[in-house]
Amino acid sequence: MSVESPYETPKSSLIDVLHDDICRNGRYVVIRPDVEWPSRCFKCNEDTILKKEVKLTYINPWIYLSILINVLITIILALIFRKKFTVDLPxxxxxxxxxxxxxxxxxxxxxxxTAGIIIGSLTELTFFLGISMLVLLMVLVSAIFGRLAFAAKYKNEYIWVTGAGKEFLKSLPEFVA
Ligand SMILES: [Zn+2]
Structure with a gap:
């Protein structure tokens, strides 16, 4: 005979997916910025107590259209109208x-x-500069695709976050708009 103590922390992590403040919508996690994330890894759904502070920036895709007029305008608009969220990703x-x-x-x-550019400009060997530019491109591409999470949409106080693992997504209830 055992009586469950109300002071005991719940053992099942299912407890924290029962509220609708965090949902899934396709490959997106839909969440309000102020809502606490469940204690399961965002990537593999393993139970965890570790959290990583991540800054998500949302820029309305329409703003990118202004690139057709002037890149500077795009940057200025993006800086003015971007929305920044800080989330504690498990x-x-x-x-x-x-x-x-x-x-x-x-x-x-x-x-x-940096070394390539310095050596390249000191020795005037364009080979080093070329390699540097190539690596720079690789770093930029990997920085974009290697992002932990990314805010793809912001609507009605909910952010659509990409980057979550399949298992984590599966554990969340379907978003109902
Ligand atoms: Zn993990």
Whole structure:
């Protein structure tokens, strides 16, 4: 015979997916910025207590159209109308480590680029400059695609966040608009 203590923390992580403040919509997690995330890894759905502070910036896609007029206008509009959110993304130890390694890789590449540009301009060997530009492009592309999470949409106080793992998405209730 056992009596459940009300002071005991719930063992099942299912408890924290029962509210509708965090849902899924296709490959997006739909969440209000002020809502606390469940204690499961955003990438692999493993139980975790680790959280990583991530800044999400949302820029209305229409703003990108102004690039046809002038890039400077696009930048100014983006700076004025962007919305910034800070979320505490739950990540397991493995994914925190993976994230750290990725950032170390990125910064190493930035060091390689800087060295390449310096050597290239000192020795006037365009080979080094060429390689630097190539690596720079790789770093930019990997920075865009390697992002942990990204705000794809902001509507009615909900943000649509991309980057979540399949299992994590599956555990969330379907978003009803
Ligand atoms: Zn994980």
């Amino acid at each position: 990540l397991c130890e493995r994914h925190v480590k993976r994230r750290k390694n990725f950032l170390i890789f990125q910064w190493t590449m930035v060091a390689v680029i």
